[in-house]
Every structure is written in structure tokens, then in C-alpha cells.
Amino acid sequence: GAVVSQHPSRVICKSGTSVKIECRSLDFQATTMFWYRQFPKQSLMLMATSNEGSKATYEQGVEKDKFLINHASLTLSTLTVTSAHPEDSSFYICSARTGQETQYFGPGTRLLVL
Amino acid sequence: QQPVQSPQAVILREGEDAVINCSSSKALYSVHWYRQKHGEAPVFLMILLKGGEQKGHEKISASFNEKKQQSSLYLTASQLSYSGTYFCGTELRRDDKIIFGKGTRLHILP
Numbered sequence: 001g002a003v004v005s006q007h008p009s010r011v012i013c014k015s016g017t018s019v020k021i022e023c024r025s026l027d028f029q030a031t032t033m034f035w036y037r038q039f040p041k042q043s044l045m046l047m048a049t050s051n052e053g054s055k056a057t058y059e060q061g062v063e064k065d066k067f068l069i070n071h072a073s074l075t076l077s078t079l080t081v082t083s084a085h086p087e088d089s090s091f092y093i094c095s096a097r098t099g100q101e102t103q104y105f106g107p108g109t110r111l112l113v114l
Numbered sequence: 115q116q117p118v119q120s121p122q123a124v125i126l127r128e129g130e131d132a133v134i135n136c137s138s139s140k141a142l143y144s145v146h147w148y149r150q151k152h153g154e155a156p157v158f159l160m161i162l163l164k165g166g167e168q169k170g171h172e173k174i175s176a177s178f179n180e181k182k183q184q185s186s187l188y189l190t191a192s193q194l195s196y197s198g199t200y201f202c203g204t205e206l207r208r209d210d211k212i213i214f215g216k217g218t219r220l221h222i223l224p
Contacts, residue, residue: 034211043116044156044201044214093155102146103203103212105155 002028004096006106013084014114021079021109023094029074030096034103035067038091050077084113115140117204119215127223132189134218136202137182145178145185146203146212149196156201159187189220197222 003026013019023033032051036044048056048069056069068080077096081088089112095103117138124132136145144163148156160170162178162185170176173190189196199219203212 032209043216044203046211046213049211097209102158102161104158105148108155 002026002096002098002104004030004094004104004106006094006109008109009107010110010112012112012114015085016083018080018082019084019111021081021092021094021111023077023079023096023106025075025096025104028096028098030077030098031074032097033071033077034095034097035069035077035079036093036095038093038108040091044093047079081111084111086113089113116213117145117202117215119200119202119218121218122216123219123221125221125223126192128194129191132192132196132220134187134189134200134202134220135184136186136204136215137184138204140183140204140206142178142180142183142204143207143210144205145176146205147176147185147187148201148203148214149198150201150217151198159200192220192222194222194224196220 005024007022035047038044047062048058050056050069050071052071052074058064071077091108093108095105097103117136120135146161147159150156164180176187178185199217201214201217203214
């Protein structure tokens with residue numbers, strides 16, 4: 001299957017700082033990438049859909065000024081959590097869509113805001 | 115709208131079978147099945163497109179009933195490695211976003 005990487009895998013930061021998470025499709029070009037957030041023992045909640053070269057589409061209730069998404073190339077999308085607070089602590093997972101109609105997930109980034 | 119999965123949790127002994135259901139109130143284009151182990155990202159299992167097809171590997175298969183907007187995942191002769199949380203994701207149109215159900219936790223006992 002297609003390979004998607006995320007970096008960092010784990011990050012701890014102080015409240016008020018910004019954190020950038022990278023998502024890369026390693027062996028394919030992804031015109032669309034998705035960002036999810038998952039709290040413990042809960043489902044994957046879609047935050048936004050990111051298309052290369054255009055603005056991301058955010059789901060209802062997701063603050064676009066707080067979660068900045070950039071999809072600069074066909075293999076890279078970034079999520080920046082600005083002015084992070086403890087309630088932003090979560091497991092953030094990206095996925096990328098191939099031309100074969102499914103999505104492949106990255107390994108996830110565990111964010112802990114102190 | 116989020117698809118509804120049932121049951122919420124299943125405990126089986128190794129070698130037993132399991133069925134996990136996923137239903138939607140809206141007409142679907144596709145259903146995607148993933149398995150997630152604790153602390154890891156979801157792993158793609160299979161996709162079913164409208165047309166009522168059935169797909170599968172040797173012991174893991176799935177069906178999609180387009181009329182009922184329901185999909186079922188069948189795990190036959192379960193192995194310890196099948197433990198994890200199974201999510202179905204549904205798409206309303208081609209290349210649309212995938213919305214995931216709440217998951218079904220499967221625990222296989224030796």
C-alpha cells in the first residue's frame with residue numbers, strides 16, 4: 001500500500017506555543033490530504049480537507065485561525081496548531097488519497113500541551 | 115452524518131467468528147473499513163463501492179447492501195492479531211471526505 005509519514009511522532013510543548021506537524025506521501029502524489037483528531041477511545045474526527053495549491057476546507061466547529069493548514073506540494077501538507085492549550089492535546093492523524101479511491105493514514109502525532 | 119457501527123465491543127475466543135455492522139441514513143457511494151491498534155494509525159482493510167459487491171481476503175471479508183445502506187465486515191476463524199478497533203468510513207460521493215463511525219472494539223482471547 002501507499003506510505004504516508006508524519007513528523008514529529010510525538011511533541012510536548014508549553015501552553016501558548018505553536019506546533020507544526022508535517023504529513024508526507026512518500027511514494028505517490030496526493031492531490032488531497034485530510035487531517036483528523038482522535039481523543040482516547042474515540043473515533044477519528046475530520047478537521048479539514050486539504051487540496052494542493054488551494055485553501056483547506058474546514059469542518060464545522062474547527063477554528064481555521066487556530067489550525068493552520070498548508071498544502072504546498074503534492075507530497076506535503078502541514079498542520080500548525082497555533083497558541084496551543086492543554087485542551088488541544090490529542091492524537092493528530094493525516095491521511096492522503098491516492099487515485100485508487102481510498103485513503104492511507106500516516107502514523108499519527110501525539111501532542112501534549114502542558 | 116456519522117455512520118452507526120454495531121456492536122460497540124466484542125470479545126471472542128481465538129477461532130470464533132465475528133460480524134461488525136455499519137449503517138448510514140444517507141445513500142452511500144462507498145464504505146471503507148480500517149483496523150486500528152492501540153496507539154497506532156488506522157490500517158486500510160478494504161473499500162466497497164455501491165453496486166452491492168462483496169470483497170475479502172481469506173478470512174476477512176465485507177459486503178455492502180446498497181438498498182439498505184449497510185455494510186458488514188466478517189471475521190472468520192479469528193486470530194489474536196485481529197484484536198483492535200474497527201472503523202467503517204462512509205463516502206457520499208466519489209472523492210468526497212470520509213466520515214468514520216465510532217468504532218467497534220474487538221478483543222480476541224487465546
